[in-house]
Amino acid sequence: MSKQVSTLKEVALPAVTTSARMAGEERRLQILRVAMRLFAHSGFRGTTTKKIAQAAGVSEAMVFRHFATKDELYDAILDQKACDGGMGDPRVFLDDAIKRRDDRAVFETLALRMMLHHEQDTEFLRLLTHSALEGHQFSEMFWERVVTDLYEFLGGYVRERQRDGAFRNIDPVVIVRAFAGMVIHHSLNNTLWDKKRRLLDITDEQAARAFTGILLSGISEKAEARATRGRRAHQSTRRVSSRNK
Amino acid sequence: MSKQVSTLKEVALPAVTTSARMAGEERRLQILRVAMRLFAHSGFRGTTTKKIAQAAGVSEAMVFRHFATKDELYDAILDQKACDGGMGDPRVFLDDAIKRRDDRAVFETLALRMMLHHEQDTEFLRLLTHSALEGHQFSEMFWERVVTDLYEFLGGYVRERQRDGAFRNIDPVVIVRAFAGMVIHHSLNNTLWDKKRRLLDITDEQAARAFTGILLSGISEKAEARATRGRRAHQSTRRVSSRNK
DNA sequence: GTCTATACACCGATAGAC
DNA sequence: GTCTATCGGTGTATAGAC
Secondary structure (H helix, E strand, C coil), rough: CCCCCCCCCCCCCCCCCCCCCCCCHHHHHHHHHHHHHHHHCCCCCCCCCCHHHHHHCHHHHHHHHHCHHHHHHHHHHHHHHHHHCCCCCCCHCHHHHHHCHHHHHHHHHHHHHHHHHHHHHHHHHHHHHHHHHHHCCCHHHHHHHHHHHHHHHHHHHHHHHHHHECCCCCCHHHHHHHHHHHHHHHHHHHHHCCHHHCCCCHHHHHHHHHHHHHHHHHHHHHHHHHCCCCHHHHCCCCCCCCCCC | CCCCCCCCCCCCCCCCCCCCCCHHHHHHHHHHHHHHHHHHHHCCCCCHHHHHHHHHCCHHHHHHHCCCCCCHHHHHHHHHHHHHCCCCCCHHCCCCHHHHCCCCHHHHHHHHCCCCCCCCCCHHHCCCCCCHHHHCCCHHHHHHHHHHHHHHHHHHHHHHHHHHHCEECCCCCHHHHHHHHHHHHHHHHHCCCHHHCCCCCCHHHHHHHHHHHHHHHEEEECCCCCCCCCCCCCCCCCCCCCCCC
């Protein structure tokens, strides 16, 4: 079989016209894209192969020629999201800011990258949430691979900064959870509600800056305290719930 | 047979106590309760009337005697959640703390009430999320009635405290969003993942305290607002970057 | 009231014509 | 390759026996 072709790299390219005649691979990608949209909207069970075929402008049998089963189609979509659907590796695009110990850049860049990703690929959060609610493999895989990794990575940075005396001694996992909560909850709101119904309609840049500002002020050892030599010794009664690693 | 939904986990839920003989109203409530659990777990389309009947220990026809259609059953469940499924009125249980201008009590109490509600009624968040994803009335109603109200109420309090000079001049809606994000995202994580898979396994009390601490330190004008509440003697009117709205 | 049996529509998937 | 036709299975809802 020589059906194998480059399976992706065309993701950020929504402008694909539906011509009457399409090469096999092109048709496959088109079905994939259409199905992605429908699955994101209605979930796995809420999307019928008939709807997919109609939306793609082909017969239902055509769908099953490219994908043996509905499950296979769904998995193909989620696989793609899992692979290239991400926002990139934080260890890479945060590398510079981390080396400089630029806390603001670290968190703001990360927040912005996440939110831009969620906004550009609006299907992602919907697919992930659907899959999490249904207990699908994808959400578990995403959790174990991406989320856990992010918690370890960002938590490690927080721990370092705590040793530097820059951050207060709050459980790093709590800090990451708080940060992720602000960002993801905001993205989820923007995904689930259209613009007219949004209670908070600001740009991703503004949101990233605001959330980062709140978080950093919230976890930083106060500059004033240090400037005024106010760091009294008895203040070291910080509570840290040491987590087993 | 090899018919298996490979990608979706079919989880057997524990049975609800069923007595052989039940009065009509009691039986209705029991069906309602059982269906609630199943809908919360698998969503509307993922829950069949057959499963509901089996889980309730009655025949399928029995279900349709009490509820004319599956939709009617679903609506009855969501109606119930919308009415008594809440956590109470924040304007009531926060009244005391607000009058005392006890910021910590305000946010921590609210956070705890929300998280306890989400933990006690684990079906609520799942039902709400399912309904939001599929664009059901319920989520919109909940949004307009509960969420909007909370944003106005809590945002109003933040605005007051900003006039008092206690909080920095950040858009109140952003602050509420940040707070809600931390709390709800944490609850959602606890709802979607079982205990073994949780990256952050702390009590609701600890979480409420931690999130409140981060938020208050993050938005407070004073550096050590978190340490002691009584010491608000000399409050300097320090200028902060004002955000345009 | 409660059950068994079943009607009827729809869905996923296949066969075979062109 | 793409379509039409169709099959087995499942899901909602109903009819009618007890």
